[in-house]
Amino acid sequence: MQKLTEIRWHARAGQGAVTASRLVAETAMDDGMYMQAMPEYGAERQGAPLKAYTRISPDPIEIHNNILHPSIVIVLDDTLLPDIDVCEGITEDGLLLVNTRMDADEVREVAINVPASIDVKTVDASNIAVNTIGRDIPNTPIAGALAKVTDVINVDSLKKYVEKSFSEKFSEKIVAGNLASIDRAYEEVH
Secondary structure, three states: OOOEEEEEEEEEOOOOHHHHHHHHHHHHHHOOEEEEEEOOOOOOOOEEEEEEEEEEEEEOOOOOOOOOOOOEEEEEEEEEEEEEEEOOOOOOOEEEEEOOOHHHHHHHHOOOOOOOOOOEEEEEEHHHHHHHHHOOOOOHHHHHHHHOOOOOOOHHHHHHHHHHHHHHHOOOHHHHHHHHHHHHHHHHHO
């Protein structure tokens, strides 16, 4: 296998982590990669903590379990940081991408066990979502930020996929808002 990328998502139910996991995976698939996207639910209620997983590889993926050693961890709700070890099992050179108003140093202070070798990136995806989509659903903007800080997906491919798939379900205004949220997060992640 050339390069297997494993992503673990932490969020609360209703924030769109499961959708984002699929969105990133299906964007990669449209670009010729192999992918897996799967949720892990606890109590199925709005606001309950949950995890989702994404695997992307240029080669067929033959493992089918939860991701224990992700190279990327994405957190859609920063209130999880003091309570859940989101970096558990992260690879030594991993990336932590957090939807927050905090900067990377503040995230390190608040979060449980963020290894010094981990690259921490932040973006206020919730604010971007409210301003572009009209609702605090940070999943699409966080995917735009992911495209900026990694080579896992390409931002143009992401926007093309969002436009194609969202047009089947949502109004033109919602699609345009999601595309704008991708662009803003891509520019504002730090």
